[in-house]
Amino acid sequence: MESHQRATLVRRLLLKWFRSSGRSFYWRENRDPYVVLVSELLLKKTAAPVVDRFLPAFLKRFPDFASLSRARHATLVRILQPLGLSDQRAGQLRALAQAISGSKDGCVPATRQDLLALPGVGEYTANSLLCVSFGQAVPVVDTNVARIVMRAFGIGHSRCEARRSPEIWGLAADITGNVPTRAVEVNWALLDLGANVCTARTPRCRDCPVSSICRSSNT
Ligand code: SF4
Numbered sequence: 001m002e003s004h005q006r007a008t009l010v011r012r013l014l015l016k017w018f019r020s021s022g023r024s025f026y027w028r029e030n031r032d033p034y035v036v037l038v039s040e041l042l043l044k045k046t047a048a049p050v051v052d053r054f055l056p057a058f059l060k061r062f063p064d065f066a067s068l069s070r071a072r073h074a075t076l077v078r079i080l081q082p083l084g085l086s087d088q089r090a091g092q093l094r095a096l097a098q099a100i101s102g103s104k105d106g107c108v109p110a111t112r113q114d115l116l117a118l119p120g121v122g123e124y125t126a127n128s129l130l131c132v133s134f135g136q137a138v139p140v141v142d143t144n145v146a147r148i149v150m151r152a153f154g155i156g157h158s159r160c161e162a163r164r165s166p167e168i169w170g171l172a173a174d175i176t177g178n179v180p181t182r183a184v185e186v187n188w189a190l191l192d193l194g195a196n197v198c199t200a201r202t203p204r205c206r207d208c209p210v211s212s213i214c215r216s217s218n219t
Pocket residue numbers: 148151152197198199203204205208209210211212214215216217218
């Protein structure tokens with residue numbers, strides 16, 4: 001099977017699976033750029049269900065970048081304590097909030113170039129914003145998604161280089177497809193699959209929606 005055909009099949013199978021097994025999170029129900037951007041920063045090195053429980057109270061206290069930019073560092077460190085890395089996260093959130101609040105229109109930019117210029121925003125976060133909040137069909141590749149792509153297509157890469165590999169991003173883009181409304185669901189499905197099924201140490205191929213076409217399936 002050639003890779004474009006495999007990517008198309010992976011997309012179809014993922015979409016079907018996501019509609020019955022996808023996870024629901026605050027930032028998936030509310031796709032406001034502020035909510036999505038803050039969530040992405042909090043999700044770095046913290047499990048999604050933990051951030052999901054934490055987020056509503058945080059957003060009540062800091063409903064926008066203007067309020068976040070005025071927060072004292074020490075206050076943020078205390079509030080972010082339950083998530084860990086609170087000093088680092090407080091610094092990142094304040095820097096980001098001040099950059100956006102101090103910009104000409106005070107809004108989250110809607111282009112990849114401008115997003116990448118923001119403090120703490122890399123390829124993954126920029127594409128997540130573009131896809132979820134701004135309706136663009138772009139891939140969202142983190143370590144888990146890179147692992148799924150490598151396994152499904154039978155590609156070898158070191159763990160570190162995989163999520164930056166143009167080959168992996170290209171295949172992920174092929175899986176994502178070019179229909180924005182579906183691209184969001186495909187990207188979320190990949191994230192959910194990586195978190196719960198195609199895990200790093202013990203992939204549960206028997207429960208995997210793409211096992212019939214995965215080149216690394218153990219079923
Ligand atoms: S079949 Fe197994 S290795 Fe392949 S994507 Fe699914 S869980 Fe991962």
